[in-house]
Amino acid sequence: MDEQVPRDFETLRATILDRRESLPKRIAQIAAYALDNPDDIAFGTAASIAASAGVQPSTLIRFAQQLGFDGFTSLQQVFRERLRERNSSYDERLQALRAKAEGGAGHRAIFDGFIAAASTSLNDISRTLDDAHLEEAISLLAKAQTIYVLAKRRSYPVASYIAYALGKLKIRNQLIESAAGLNAEMVGFATPADAVIAISFSPYAPATIEEARAISEQGVPIVAITDSSFSPLAQFARVWFEVAEADFAGFRSLSATMALAMALTVGVGEKRRDVGRKRKA
Amino acid sequence: MDEQVPRDFETLRATILDRRESLPKRIAQIAAYALDNPDDIAFGTAASIAASAGVQPSTLIRFAQQLGFDGFTSLQQVFRERLRERNSSYDERLQALRAKAEGGAGHRAIFDGFIAAASTSLNDISRTLDDAHLEEAISLLAKAQTIYVLAKRRSYPVASYIAYALGKLKIRNQLIESAAGLNAEMVGFATPADAVIAISFSPYAPATIEEARAISEQGVPIVAITDSSFSPLAQFARVWFEVAEADFAGFRSLSATMALAMALTVGVGEKRRDVGRKRKA
DNA sequence: GGGAATATGAAATAATAATTCCAATCCATA
DNA sequence: TATGGATTGGAATTATTATTTCATATTCCC
Numbered sequence: 267m268d269e270q271v272p273r274d275f276e277t278l279r280a281t282i283l284d285r286r287e288s289l290p291k292r293i294a295q296i297a298a299y300a301l302d303n304p305d306d307i308a309f310g311t312a313a314s315i316a317a318s319a320g321v322q323p324s325t326l327i328r329f330a331q332q333l334g335f336d337g338f339t340s341l342q343q344v345f346r347e348r349l350r351e352r353n354s355s356y357d358e359r360l361q362a363l364r365a366k367a368e369g370g371a372g373h374r375a376i377f378d379g380f381i382a383a384a385s386t387s388l389n390d391i392s393r394t395l396d397d398a399h400l401e402e403a404i405s406l407l408a409k410a411q412t413i414y415v416l417a418k419r420r421s422y423p424v425a426s427y428i429a430y431a432l433g434k435l436k437i438r439n440q441l442i443e444s445a446a447g448l449n450a451e452m453v454g455f456a457t458p459a460d461a462v463i464a465i466s467f468s469p470y471a472p473a474t475i476e477e478a479r480a481i482s483e484q485g486v487p488i489v490a491i492t493d494s495s496f497s498p499l500a501q502f503a504r505v506w507f508e509v510a511e512a513d514f515a516g517f518r519s520l521s522a523t524m525a526l527a528m529a530l531t532v533g534v535g536e537k538r539r540d541v542g543r544k545r546k547a
Numbered sequence: 548m549d550e551q552v553p554r555d556f557e558t559l560r561a562t563i564l565d566r567r568e569s570l571p572k573r574i575a576q577i578a579a580y581a582l583d584n585p586d587d588i589a590f591g592t593a594a595s596i597a598a599s600a601g602v603q604p605s606t607l608i609r610f611a612q613q614l615g616f617d618g619f620t621s622l623q624q625v626f627r628e629r630l631r632e633r634n635s636s637y638d639e640r641l642q643a644l645r646a647k648a649e650g651g652a653g654h655r656a657i658f659d660g661f662i663a664a665a666s667t668s669l670n671d672i673s674r675t676l677d678d679a680h681l682e683e684a685i686s687l688l689a690k691a692q693t694i695y696v697l698a699k700r701r702s703y704p705v706a707s708y709i710a711y712a713l714g715k716l717k718i719r720n721q722l723i724e725s726a727a728g729l730n731a732e733m734v735g736f737a738t739p740a741d742a743v744i745a746i747s748f749s750p751y752a753p754a755t756i757e758e759a760r761a762i763s764e765q766g767v768p769i770v771a772i773t774d775s776s777f778s779p780l781a782q783f784a785r786v787w788f789e790v791a792e793a794d795f796a797g798f799r800s801l802s803a804t805m806a807l808a809m810a811l812t813v814g815v816g817e818k819r820r821d822v823g824r825k826r827k828a
Numbered sequence: 829g830g831g832a833a834t835a836t837g838a839a840a841t842a843a844t845a846a847t848t849c850c851a852a853t854c855c856a857t858a
Numbered sequence: 859t860a861t862g863g864a865t866t867g868g869a870a871t872t873a874t875t876a877t878t879t880c881a882t883a884t885t886c887c888c
Binding site: 305308309346349350372373374376377378379380381384385388391392395397400401404419420422423424426427430431434514515516517519520521524525526528529531532533536537 | 586589590627630631653654655657658659660661662665666669672673676678681682685700701703704705707708711712715795796797798800801802805806807809810812813814817818
Binding site for chain 1: 874875876877878879884885
């Protein structure tokens with residue numbers, strides 16, 4: 267007999283979605299509005315919400331009653347609860363992690379610190395990355411005969427992952443490693459029909475800078491990932507990305523750089539497939 | 548003349564903190580309550596808030612007026628705005644990113660996909676990582692004379708970063724690379740006084756597994772980072788971590804593995820410093 | 829197509845909540 | 859310790875808001 271009144275937002279959402287088909291027109295209208303604008307329901311008055319949704323206040327109340335609430339007010343509680351529980355906003359959670367990392371003892375604190383640094387970096391790059399630069403870089407790299415990947419020291423792991431991914435995508439590439447000490451020769455093979463992905467952060471590895479200079483003088487276009495407009499890499503680059511990685515315990519995160527690197531790599535893969543398809547057509 | 552009315556929560560907060568000293572007792576009381584329980588201010592009624600804070604409703608209104616608002620209602624707006632603007636919860640943001648990545652076209656979508664995958668992975672590992680395992684692994688590695696780092700293919704970037712970080716921390720380590728084809732010999736040098744960090748995910752690189760088996764038969768303890776308890780690495784390992792990395796476009800994130808790797812590395816560095824200190828004392 | 833059941837709109841009403849006002853109290857200063 | 863000004867408590871008042879009611883419209887089924 268007693269129909270279950272949804273006590274939390276998710277249940278409520280599910281209930282609404284479930285009954286969607288069987289609801290009268292106006293009730294359905296307010297139901298859709300509620301799911302689309304939950305914040306409005308949480309804060310608005312019955313009248314204001316009704317007006318925004320294009321129905322009468324009484325409809326709003328009927329909607330609430332149909333869900334088993336005894337009125338709009340108790341329905342609204344659920345929407346308000348949602349905002350309260352959402353309490354641990356991303357930033358607050360991060361702050362907590364960071365606090366634990368700084369104050370806390372033990373190795374868990376170190377781990378939390380790296381998680382926080384990585385999250386912060388991802389967050390930052392997600393906000394700041396310029397779509398146009400991304401498109402430009404991908405176009406440039408997609409046209410290259412061979413993609414050279416240039417990075418040392420701290421950035422080297424990123425370079426090796428790029429090389430791995432490019433290989434899996436069957437895109438010709440050359441990782442410029444120092445093992446054999448033949449970098450200068452390797453670099454010498456690059457032509458303007460190729461392209462370079464160069465990665466370096468302060469303190470810039472001198473070898474990376476020197477090789478980037480040399481290769482840009484040969485007219486090979488460079489896509490750079492670096493950390494500021496003052497970076498020596500930026501001046502050699504056709505396109506460059508500024509990536510600010512957060513650090514912890516003296517080690518910077520690589521997560522943002524990795525994500526960007528992957529986007530470039532897979533982006534090039536997709537672009538080539540598209541171009542290939544067009545050529546055939 | 549017209550005193551600036553705080554329009555956003557941060558300004559309001561600053562204003563309150565600024566005037567704190569000069570506020571009358573009851574007003575100060577409600578001010579403190581407001582900063583401590585902003586959600587209550589956002590949702591409560593003047594009467595309920597006043598009761599919780601132990602003052603009269605009229606005091607609440609005087610408080611609002613002193614800040615330049617024309618009443619409680621407009622003060623409350625600021626607290627409500629805060630909840631609205633507070634970036635949608637982490638999960639919702641992620642969902643949005645993922646939706647964009649899946650639905651959206653263009654290369655930005657790819658980028659968003661990788662960001663979402665990385666965030667998810669970080670989130671997961673932060674929840675699931677076992678502190679005891681972490682302590683155990685760090686103890687084990689801290690005692691090692693040489694730390695061998697073993698990983699191929701997709702996991703190799705992590706290994707190279709570990710090697711870089713260990714080097715910077717002046718911890719003796721050996722990256723087992725395949726370049727010279729001398730892995731078997733390299734592995735042969737390891738003794739039970741050393742230790743190994745091995746990283747491999749499905750599909751497990753046969754070389755990694757084979758080398759891990761060989762080295763464990765020599766009695767060298769292994770710390771493994773892998774993706775499930777069925778992993779062949781897990782059976783050779785003294786301590787192992789299960790890391791579930793989210794993937795996008797066929798490429799798994801490395802962010803969680805990286806964070807764990809860094810925590811291990813820096814943890815070992817700290818542990819050695821501590822032990823060194825104790826020995827001296 | 830007719831009629832009952834259901835849904836909707838609009839305004840009246842009831843409830844609730846914000847604000848104001850005034851008397852009482854507190855506090856600093858002479 | 860008296861006095862003026864500021865502060866506070868509490869009830870009265872006003873405003874706002876939710877809810878109910880009822881007339882009208884729509885839909886669905888026979």
